[in-house]
Every structure is written in structure tokens, then in C-alpha cells.
Amino acid sequence: MRVSWVFDVISPFAYLGRTQLSRLPASVTVEYVPVLFAGLLSHFGQLGPAEVGPKRRFTYRFTLWRARQLGIPMRWPPAHPFNPLAALRLIIAAGSDARAVEVVFNAIFAEGRNVENPEVIEALARDLGIGDLSDLGSVVTKKRLRDNTDWAIGRGIFGVPTLMVGDEAFWGFDGFDMALDYLREPTSFADDEMKRLEHLPVGAARAERRP
Numbered sequence: 001m002r003v004s005w006v007f008d009v010i011s012p013f014a015y016l017g018r019t020q021l022s023r024l025p026a027s028v029t030v031e032y033v034p035v036l037f038a039g040l041l042s043h044f045g046q047l048g049p050a051e052v053g054p055k056r057r058f059t060y061r062f063t064l065w066r067a068r069q070l071g072i073p074m075r076w077p078p079a080h081p082f083n084p085l086a087a088l089r090l091i092i093a094a095g096s097d098a099r100a101v102e103v104v105f106n107a108i109f110a111e112g113r114n115v116e117n118p119e120v121i122e123a124l125a126r127d128l129g130i131g132d133l134s135d136l137g138s139v140v141t142k143k144r145l146r147d148n149t150d151w152a153i154g155r156g157i158f159g160v161p162t163l164m165v166g167d168e169a170f171w172g173f174d175g176f177d178m179a180l181d182y183l184r185e186p187t188s189f190a191d192d193e194m195k196r197l198e199h200l201p202v203g204a205a206r207a208e209r210r211p
Contacts, residue, residue, distance in 0.1 A: 001183070002029045004164040006152050007101070008037035009091070010084040012063040012076075013173040014161040015109040018101060019072055020176050025183060032096045034088045037160050039149040044158045050081045066173075075112035085145075086136060087115040087124075092144050093135040094128040103127055 005021060007014040021030055041048050049059045060076065067074035087104050094100035103124060107113045113120050125133055135141060152162070156169060163170045163179045168189075170179035182189055 001025075001027060001165075002031055003179075004031045004033050006033045006035055006148075006157055006160060006162040006164060008035055008084055008160045009087045009104055009108055009115070010037055010081055011160045012059070012074075012109060015074070015105045016063060016067060016070070016072060017161040017173045017176060018105055019070070020173075023176075023180065028183065030098070032091075032098065032101050033148050033152065034091050034096060034101075034145065035149040035152045035157075035160065036084070036088065036145060040153060040158055040160070043153050046158065048081070073110045075110060077108050077112050078114050082114070082116050084115070086118075086121045088145055089136040089141045090121060090125060090128070090130070092141050093125075093130055093138075100128055 003024070005018075007018070009015075024030065037048065040046075050056045060080070064074055064076070087108070091100045091104055104115070107120065107124055108115055115121060115124075121136070122133060125131075125136070130136075155164060155167075157164070157171075159171050161171075161173065163176065165179055165182055168179075168182060170176065170182070
């Protein structure tokens with residue numbers, strides 16, 4: 001079985017989530033799909049966790065705490081959010097494979113490096129065997145990132161990381177165990193109560209906020 005792991009390197013939850021992919025059954029092949037999280041937020045009209053002050057503080061502290069609980073090294077970059085475009089394009093230029101994803105994520109969240117710095121991107125490109133940095137700005141690379149993001153939006157993916165198993169999306173670091181259960185026994189997600197949730201009516205909606 002082939003699954004798609006959809007991510008943006010800006011996400012600390014994606015950094016943690018990548019380390020859990022080894023728990024997938026041996027029969028599962030992972031396709032790594034870098035997307036622009038900001039594009040998902042814009043399409044679905046959401047704010048990112050870092051755009052809500054109290055949520056930002058909690059998210060940063062929670063992910064560091066969780067990393068320590070899991071024994072995963074974590075050192076935050078100099079500033080967050082940051083512009084992830086160069087790092088995402090680097091992953092794509094390197095083939096969007098497991099090693100490229102690991103190298104870039106570790107640079108950001110294990111080593112605390114600033115991937116907005118061209119010298120950092122150049123060093124990572126050398127590590128990944130990319131000698132011509134013009135590949136990062138090529139039409140093909142830029143289009144792949146746009147296409148990935150559009151594909152994710154078309155599948156209803158609203159956040160990162162998300163693991164796509166067939167037509168089912170499992171969002172977030174916390175959703176990984178749910179994905180494992182689904183892979184083991186998909187029929188357990190087809191009982192009457194699960195089906196009812198597909199069409200549960202909206203009981204109330206927030207009033208539009210006015211200035």
C-alpha cells in the first residue's frame with residue numbers, strides 16, 4: 001500500500017510526526033508531499049497556530065515537551081514562523097525522498113538553523129548532492145510545490161502533517177495512531193455512529209465578527 005505524508009517544514013508537529021513514520025507496517029510505502037501550509041490556511045480561511053498569541057506559546061512549549069518525552073532532539077530555529085519556501089523547494093529539487101525530508105527537518109528543528117539564510121540552504125544542498133542551486137528556483141520546482149498544494153486542497157487537506165490513506169485523511173501528530181488503526185482494520189471506521197458523523201447537522205454557527 002502507498003500512503004501520502006503531506007507536510008510543511010514550518011510545522012513542529014510535522015517534525016515530530018516524521019519520526020513516527022517508521023511505525024507504519026512494512027507493507028506500506030510512504031510518498032512525501034511537501035506543501036505550503038500558508039496556502040492551505042488561505043484556502044480554508046484559517047489562522048495558523050502561530051497567529052494566535054496564547055496558542056503560539058502553548059504550541060511551542062508543547063512540542064518541545066513532547067519531543068523530550070519521546071527522546072527526540074529539538075532546538076527551535078532563531079525565529080518562527082519563518083519563510084519555508086527555499087527549504088521546501090530544496091526538498092523537491094532533491095527528489096522529495098526520505099533523506100531530503102530528514103536532513104531539512106533536522107536542520108530546522110534539531111539543530112535550530114535558519115533556512116531563510118542562503119548559506120544554510122547552500123550547505124544543505126551540498127549535503128543532498130545538489131550542485132546547481134538554480135534548480136531551487138526553476139519553473140519545474142516551483143510548479144511542483146504549487147501542484148502539491150493544490151492537490152492537497154483538492155483532497156480536503158486543511159493542515160499539516162496529514163497522512164492520506166486512500167481517500168481518508170488523518171491530520172496532525174495526534175492523528176497518527178488513528179491512521180495505524182485504520183490501516184489494521186478499516187471496517188472499524190464504518191459502523192453506524194462513524195457513518196452518522198459524515199452528515200451530522202450543524203446546530204449553531206458563530207455570528208460574523210464585525211469591526
